[in-house]
Amino acid sequence: MAHTKAVLGKETQLSDSLSTVAxxxxxxxxxxxEVLEEKSVQSQRKRDFPxxxxxxxxxxxxxxxxxxxxxxxxxxxxxxxNIYGDGICDVIPSTSAMSxxxxxxxxxxxxxxxxxxxxxxGSSGKPGVxxxxxxxxxxxxxxxxxxxxxxxxxxxxxxGSARGETGYxxxxxxxxxxxxxxxxxxxxxxxxxxxxxxxxxxxxxxADSSMLVLADRGFVxxxxxxxxxxxxxxxxxxxxxxxxxxxxxxxxxxxxxxxIYPDCKARRRAKxxxxxxxxxxxxxxxxxxxxxxxxxxxxxxxTDLLDETLAPAQALADLYHRRWRIxxxxxxxxxxxxxxLVMRSKTPELIRQEFYATLIVHVLGQVNxxxx
Numbered sequence: 001m002a003h004t005k006a007v008l009g010k011e012t013q014l015s016d017s018l019s020t021v022a023x024x025x026x027x028x029x030x031x032x033x034e035v036l037e038e039k040s041v042q043s044q045r046k047r048d049f050p051x052x053x054x055x056x057x058x059x060x061x062x063x064x065x066x067x068x069x070x071x072x073x074x075x076x077x078x079x080x081x082n083i084y085g086d087g088i089c090d091v092i093p094s095t096s097a098m099s100x101x102x103x104x105x106x107x108x109x110x111x112x113x114x115x116x117x118x119x120x121x122g123s124s125g126k127p128g129v130x131x132x133x134x135x136x137x138x139x140x141x142x143x144x145x146x147x148x149x150x151x152x153x154x155x156x157x158x159x160g161s162a163r164g165e166t167g168y169x170x171x172x173x174x175x176x177x178x179x180x181x182x183x184x185x186x187x188x189x190x191x192x193x194x195x196x197x198x199x200x201x202x203x204x205x206x207a208d209s210s211m212l213v214l215a216d217r218g219f220v221x222x223x224x225x226x227x228x229x230x231x232x233x234x235x236x237x238x239x240x241x242x243x244x245x246x247x248x249x250x251x252x253x254x255x256x257x258x259x260i261y262p263d264c265k266a267r268r269r270a271k272x273x274x275x276x277x278x279x280x281x282x283x284x285x286x287x288x289x290x291x292x293x294x295x296x297x298x299x300x301x302x303t304d305l306l307d308e309t310l311a312p313a314q315a316l317a318d319l320y321h322r323r324w325r326i327x328x329x330x331x332x333x334x335x336x337x338x339x340x341l342v343m344r345s346k347t348p349e350l351i352r353q354e355f356y357a358t359l360i361v362h363v364l365g366q367v368n369x370x371x372x
Contacts, residue, residue: 027117027360032056032109035116039108054101055109056080062358066339069095102345107352114356115206118185118363120178128180131319132311134212134234138326139203139219141174141196142334145342146351155348159192168342171351174199175359176206179214179322182329183363189355197224207231214323222262226278229304236303236320243300245284253313255285257306281306285313333362 032052036042043050053076060076061069077092093101120137122129129135143159145168146152156169174196175187186206188199200219207213209232215224216238228235245258261267262278270276285301301320305311334340337358345351 027113032113035109035112036105039106039112041105041109051101051105053077053080054098054105057098058102058105058110058353058357059361061344062337062354062361065337065341065344069098073098102350102353103347105353107349107356110353110356110360114359115186118183118360120181120185121183121363122178122180126180128322129178131212131315132305135210136179136214136319136322137176137207137211137233138179138214138323139174139176139200140216140323140326140330141172141199141218142330143170143172143192144334144338144355145170147342147344147346149346151347152351156191156351157193171343171355172196172199173355174203175326176203176213177326177329179325182325182332184326184329184333184359187356187359189352197221200224201227204228204231207233209233212236212319214320216323222260222278225260225280225302226262229280234303234305236301236305236316238320238323239284239300239302241298241300245282245302248281251283251308251313253308255283255308255313258282258284260302280304283308285316287313287317329362333358337362 029052032055033042036051036055041051043052057073057076060072064072064075073095074092120135122135124130146156148168153169156171158168159170159172170192171189172192172194173187173189175184177184186203188202190199196218201223204213204224204227207228211231212234213228214236215228217240220237220239220243225235225237245256245260247256247258249257251257258281259270260280260282261270261276266276266278270279281304283303283306285303286299288296288298290296299317299320301316303311303316305316343351343354345354
């Protein structure tokens, strides 16, 4: 897909984007109204611009992030009239009126509709969507800059860096991505002080037994492994080079069967012959990649795909390197959709609203090649 900055111009047809949202994600006006009513944020009285218009306006803000409020408002009004008729918004509201409308709407409807509608979309005929019948997913996280406002500073805080704190407060988020399509599902956000591992446990609640999850060394550890396994999904995680695994059985492809334990105490008890809960058989795969400068990089993978005839070590090594697709998806979100800009919103609640609106808009690009 193209990676160019989205701008509003004379030839811009935002209606194409909004109508595609409705068609692709079933975000119809009727469904938006139903969720707004469920969250008790529907318009309580006749307004020139009802709550459902504000919903689509926030999507427009996320799609055209560098454009001023007024231009986005005007464009959304005109194009929604083209789609739904004049009744959705009778006048072009002022910037201050739209800011107040965003506060009335809040974030819950956006989060609900994101989790309801943004799901993996890769078909069985698309290369790379499945491995041995499992949908290939990857988990990773990053940060986004938010405005340097008092409430944002208090809630989100600053992420640390090698040179100290960053210049802006930042939110941290983790998501699952379908490697073949870059669609990010199950995303959870929080303050910069919250670790990716903590957020990832909640994100994995969106995984299921149809999936195979890839993860890098940042998500190593028994709690993360168990959280993914509890959802019934298969796992291929990269592990650190200094971790020790007992060799129980060497397989024909050079990988070996081992065991993992909930913690060191459980390992010691097992060595004494005691029965320990939570012990799991895993398979360890070790290999090297040789770079152009002749330096080699060692990799170690841990998986619960134990049969080397169904999942050979070479095939799993190749599979693991699809994990970088989530980094591409994050780059699309940060650098191309968000243009590496600071988010617009000045309060934590509106940041959450903007965050989930941005993820909805992002999936639109993956499915329909909208130019960002």
